[in-house]
Amino acid sequence: MNALLRRILSRNAAHNRDLYDIEKLHRDLKKGLSIHDLESTIRRYFDHPRWEVRNTAVKVAGDSGSAAFAPALCRFMTDRKQKGFVRRNAATALRSFRGSRAEILPELMNALGDSYWEVRAQAALTIAEIAEPDAALEGELIRRLFRTSPSIIHHLPYFFPLRVYRERDFEVRAALTRALGAVATSSATLHVLELLTGDSYWQVREAAIESLFRSAPVLGVSTMDLLQILQDLDLTCPDFRPKFPIRETWNRLKGTSAITTDADNRTH
Amino acid sequence: MLYTLFDYLYSHIHSLSFMRLFTYITFRAILAAITAFLLSLLFGPPIIRMLKKRRIKDIAWNYGVVDVQAKDGTPTMGGLLILFSIGVASLLWCDLSNRFVHILFGAFVWFGGMGALDDYLKSHRNSKEGLKEHYKYALQLGFGVILSILYLHPSLTPVDPNFATELHLPFLKTPIANLGMYYSLLILFTITAISNSVNLADGLDGLAIVPSFLIAGVYAIFAYVIGNILLSSHFLFRYLPGSGEIAVFCGSIFGAGIGFLWFNAYPALIFMGDIGSLSLGGMLGTIAVLIKQEFLFIIAGGIFVAEAASVLIQKYIYIPFVGRRLFYRTPLHHTFQHRGYAETKVVIRFWIVSAIFALISLAALKIR
Known part of the structure; x- marks a missing residue:
């Protein structure tokens, strides 16, 4: 039944090339492609009817570092009609725009009243970073x-x-x-x-x-x-990280040597 | 095999009459558990060495909550050890002429093969992508169809054909409905759901194995009661002749599970992989169907049900349709890790809850 549901959803996604396009744009951006000239393309995706496309567009806008997107991202973050993920990612994306602090901070404070916890958390972390x-x-x-x-x-x-x-x-x-x-x-x-x-x-x-x-x-x-x-x-807590002594030794020795070993190739 | 031998000796040689002990289901179930446990201990180290040598290792997958890199490279496919121990112990101590045992060995081979293929593909491709999801579902449903035919066809079923299609619920004395051929849908759902739920829970060291062998223990007790004419009458269950033999098979699962935990306890020397989780789930699902205690799994396997439900709700409903998370992370054990609990704390707490669920489900024997 899960597979059937997933197939229906993926079929819908396949019919809609826009999601594919925006994700490709995001991958290209991460590879180092400058998208300053593509602002109008990204803005087109902001109004897309599918939230997944808008969500990726928000991430692309944040990764672009272009301050011109700051007002649009603020709007996404505080618009309760947007899906939770879109609002959350807009709050995260605003971290890239430290220069527009004065305009962004009031919106971030507003987002602290959001009903979705991830939006509140990301808005607070953005404040911690830029304020x-x-x-x-x-x-x-x-x-x-x-x-x-x-x-x-x-x-x-x-x-x-x-x-x-x-x-x-x-x-x-x-x-x-x-x-x-x-x-x-x-x-x-x-x-x-x-x-x-x-x-x-x-x-x-x-x-x-x-x-x-x-x-x-x-x-x-x-x-x-x-x-x-x-x-x-x-200073006690219910969490701790495993430490394998042999791995620690290996990492220490590896750190002193620039040689990539066969064991590294096998592990990764 | 040993059952047949001892039965022959007991029946034909008067001086060996003490060997009737080996004809008792309880005694053989205990022996099967001990045998499977010792086999796991004995063959665990060589199997781990073999898997390491063949570089069948776990691929680190970042969930964003734990330092998964630390465990990168731990050998997987430890289900081989579980299956080997269950297989040998059951062959030694089960009555191999019993129809229920035949069906259980069918599940053993089917799901073991499916899990092995899945793990092999993952290891071969060096990625988390093993057998495609729709093939996995097709194979699970395929076994469900075969089991439906074997269980519901009047000339093949090991139980009374009218009884086979009755729907029984825990804590109720009488069936609530006779589903007729629609019962096959319940069988398909039970097999697929249980198999996948164990698979989903297999995410932390020792997390899946302990609830699995506890459930096997619960089903062993139910199978013994249902297959015993006096006890079934006392507890107001419908007597299923021959089903007591399932208790011996469950004993093997119990022993193999404890044996596997020896190596899988944190920090794990080996992971069970899909060969272990899918086959354990498949066998438990088959047992649930054979003794008509499908719905008991909701209680006895409450941990697995919660894990699967969290994934279904988050992945297939909340994220695509609501566009946000309901749980911090799924499966459920990752939510607790996200809340800042160490892996061992999460696992041990899940064990405690599993044990409580097992006790509650045992209460369903008497409260009816």
């Missing part, structure tokens, strides 16, 4: 994270176990934490990040540590003070 310290953004991000207002943030430790998070998705929370590290201007952020180092998800705790170290110079906190703040940090 600079900004008090207004800082306050807004804290409001996105918590139900409480920044003015009563110092009372948070007492309410913390009561789940004061506004953002319940761990992935978005981690992304917002990173964004907060990028825009931090006041001690309120320091306190919020300190609270987030106690989050139940280690990804959020990890993001909080990184954000603390990122924002410390802006907030005028020394490394010694930071280490003092983080002295009770929980």
Whole structure:
């Protein structure tokens, strides 16, 4: 039954050459083809009736690095009629347009209210990447994270176990934490990040540590003070990566030698 | 084979009457499990060496959630070891004149061959693309058609032809319907669904094998009860003469599964590959049909059902039609990895849940 469904879907795709064309364009772009001259072609795909085509067009626009696409991508990201993947990829694609920060940031903040978690997470990560310290953004991000207002943030430790998070998705929370590290201007952020180092998800705790170290110079906190703040940090988590000693040795030795061996050819 | 020998000795030589022990299904099921386990331990290392020598290795596939490169190069097709152990143990301890056993060996050969072809193509092409999906479905449905004929045709069926088409549900004493020839559709669905669900769950070290042998254990108990005139009457099951022999076959699967886990436990020295997952799924599906406990798999194999359902919902409904994800990643075990749980933690938790599901399904013996 799955195969039948898939066949019907792929037959539809085969009948529609546009999807193939845009994906070919994307592959060519990754090979190094400049598409600055092809902007009008890409724009044609933006209005395509099939979301898969629009989705690929959004990715191509992001990869092109052409700032002329920024307004269109902002529109895609905040248009709730677009499919979730299209909105998410538009949020990701905007990372390429650091120069248009002033126009993009308000749209990204708007996207943080999206109903789809991947859009919120990618919008927050884009903010983390392109934003600079900004008090207004800082306050807004804290409001996105918590139900409480920044003015009563110092009372948070007492309410913390009561789940004061506004953002319940761990992935978005981690992304917002990173964004907060990028825009931090006041001690309120320091306190919020300190609270987030106690989050139940280690990804959020990890993001909080990184954000603390990122924002410390802006907030005028020394490394010694930071280490003092983080002295009770929980550094255990339910995840770890396998390490095969023989592979480590192999990689170390290989790193000191430029010779490509037969074993490499076999493995890859 | 040994069953026939011991049965002959017990029947013809008075001084060897103690050999009647070997005619008991429970005893042979235990021996089959131990034999399969020891065979796995004995032949595991040489099979792993052979697979490494032939460069039948796993191809790393980046899911975006785990460091898959670390496992790159682990030999696959470990299902060979499972099939070898099940095959030899069953040949030794099953009553080879039993019709149910014939059908199970048919499933063993069919799905084993299909999985071997799939793995061979992957290894040969050095890619994740093995047997094309529609060929895979065609072969699964092909076996379903053969099983339908063998099970439903009045002159071929090993059970009462009227009983063969009755639809039984767990926790209910009586059949809810007689599907007639439409029962063949249920057989086709059961075989295809179970075979694929085990295949989908085979993504982390030890994840597929433990639920598989637990389900084999559950089905062994059900087969024994249903094939025993006193117990079937006590538990209000319809007596299926000869079906108790399935318990011996299930014993082989159980033992081979534990033996394989010895090598497949994290970090795996060998992966089962499609030869293992497709054949285990195919055999479990066939067992479910033979003892008419198809729907019990939804409980006993709850992990497999959840894994398959997550893929179906995400891949075939949510992504193409809704244009977004419902789960972080699919199959379901990748969702937990995405949430930051290590592979071993995910696998052990899935084992715990499988064990709970197995216990609940065993409750269906009494609660009817």
